[in-house]
Amino acid sequence: MNGFSVALLVFSGLLFGAYSIAVLEQLITLGLRHLGVALVSPLAEAAALLRQENLVPRGADSLLFRSSPFVALTAVALAALVIPLGPGLFGFDPSIGLFYFIVVLGPFVIAMMNAGWSQNAKEGLFGAFRAAAHLLSYEVPLGFAAIGPVMAAESLSTVRIIEAQAGLWYGVWQPLGFAIYLVSALFMTYRRPFDIPQAGSELEGGVLAEYAGPRLLLFSAALRAIFFLLSAMGVVLFLGGWHGPLLPGSIWFLAKTFALAAFLLWIGRFLPRLRHDQMLSLAWKGLLPASLINVALVGILILIRQGGGS
């Protein structure tokens, strides 16, 4: 398969993922009885945004404003390359796959901050500051939470991490790391209760306040795609990836990814939106120490296992 085909496949997969997340959002809000509405709503919104004019606010930093949605979507698409949907079903498998994933997703947050800053509006600026505070909150705990599976698999390769879970999923014996990863994923994707950079009524949409039409559609797609992607990475790191009985591996992988995404969306319904300082407190006083403890625990468990085997 040549590079173009891979890129096309990954991009199509991401769009499908973004659409599926939008459907899941609707289903969780409206209930299963409204399946028809849930399936049509995202398409209708996309159609409405596609036919709207593309506005650039007066006084905006044109280059940053225009480029931000593309940067966000590109970052997500590049990160998606290392997600293995099944045995042999991945864009590429570098030996530093997980590291690549985390690093390549960095520009996504930069795109969000640029989007807020470039609008020449106070609401967007506040949203950008909040997005920056977000970045500080989740990046370190997310990295530490991901170290557990890396230590266990003794590899940064996403494929190797999945293969190492053929017997027992890491989520089973690293529940703390899994929980920290899930909370950090909610942080990173600006999902409730951590969606204050996009606070609806207070900042009129925050970083996205001035975006309209196709660019807003691109941003919405990128936000949903990254949520899909982080759910998929959660499956890679903690839920055994494609492993599962009877059904083909890729079916298992997608089923687990959607189940995890639905769980995260459902959890968000139980919690009111947190203030930025509360989020920072949670991240630095709760998640960071817990993630360090998790690394130590995983190390001890690996030592015990190795000691038992020798």
Added chain:
Amino acid sequence: MIGKTEASGPGRVDGWLTRLAGYKRRYLAVDGGGGGRLLAGLSTMSGGLRRVFSPRHAELLLIFEPVSHKLAPSIVELYQAMPQPRRALGVGEPGPDRFPHADLVRLEDLLPGLERISDSPGGPRQIEQRMRTLPLRPDQVSSKPEFVETTIPVPGKQEREIATEPVVLSLGPIQSLTAGPLRLLLTCDGEQVVSAQTEAGYAARNVAYAMTQACGPEVARLASLLDPLAPIAGRIAYVQALEQLQRQEPDLVFRQQREAALALERAQNHVRWLIGFAELLADDRLTVAARQLDAPLVDASTAFWEPSPTEWIVPQGSPVLVRSGRHKDSLARLATEICALRSRLERNRVLALRTAGIGVLSVHLLRAAGVSGPTLYASERGRGDVLGRLLTRLDEAAADLRQVAASASTFRSVEGREAVWSAPSGKAEVTVAGPRGQIGLSLASHGEGPGQVTWRRPSTALLSLIPELLAGQKLADAEVIVASLDLAMAEADG
């Protein structure tokens, strides 16, 4: 907010894309003061509508009448900021027709392509259907009314530690924190609110003056419009004032029925407020719980009275038989459910993170400002913070429903008398317990109808507390605090 068009998008639209887009509409709501009930009802509609808060994200502008000259420039600015194709939909009778003595504008003059639903007997459902079928189109707004921007001085840089530059954030006048328009000017140092100012008057309709220019039942109708969210309270206040002038005491049965009607209205208001508050907190579970209370409460309240209270709340009795109490069991059950919800919320530590300990109001301050109702009770019974006001409103709603359910068994059908609308010479003072506090009415008559009308409005007293209340708070808390006061701007502006 105004931007430039980059591409001629609408011209390239295919027919199927247009049809598909019609399944989901994103709307921006502007409540001129009279749309609180319909807007709350609209938020309970699931599926095809989505409320947004940035004009850039909206394709429909939903405007609830009346619209004052002061509010008009903001509406035009919002509409101009919306991407094309777009459409504006007005709800309600044109303001100038309803309140000829007020400084109101005709929406058609502001937005030439405006579509209007003058009367909405179908309620939110009818508006939803109209919104979903209304064709969008590219258009231009020819002119914009003169707009005098409010500016406030920004404090200088603080050079002692880290150099910071305060910014003034203008929330409103169109926002979702209050029922009706209010501009909040927050001077912020980062996320910290340094000082706050309010700018009201956007929903002024001059109801008191209009009442002096009308006669007979029309005055009562105008009184019921003082607070569109609590029409019964305004109507009862006027009817009681008239009876005081006439030196007539209504029958005990009618007094009880009026009290019950007031209590039902208060309970409905508290539950409706809870829906909006939960949406503001982005707490889906609380929103769903509030909506599950609202729907049966509206049904039970509507069916409770036959005919509706506006027909039998008249001076000196009722012209028709009143049958009530058919739904007292469901009201009692709803009261129990509200109590259960209250218990759950009291134990909810995550909710407390966002609502406890912020926006604390002391009893002394509230009494000095003339505040009454749930806001005062919350401070009298507890700490007087946002969480306290939330729990107190639920307590009040449950108590009101229990009171109605208990008193309903004593109601009996009474052969009514003809209403007497004359206003003999004299002066009357009455107070009625509305959802936001005590509504006072002072009525002076020279024998030919109301000569002088003065309202004491609970929202006005609450409004005066906002600057002191918000100073020093976090920006994210500011909106939660303002929303917790349950301000009805139509009532505050009069």
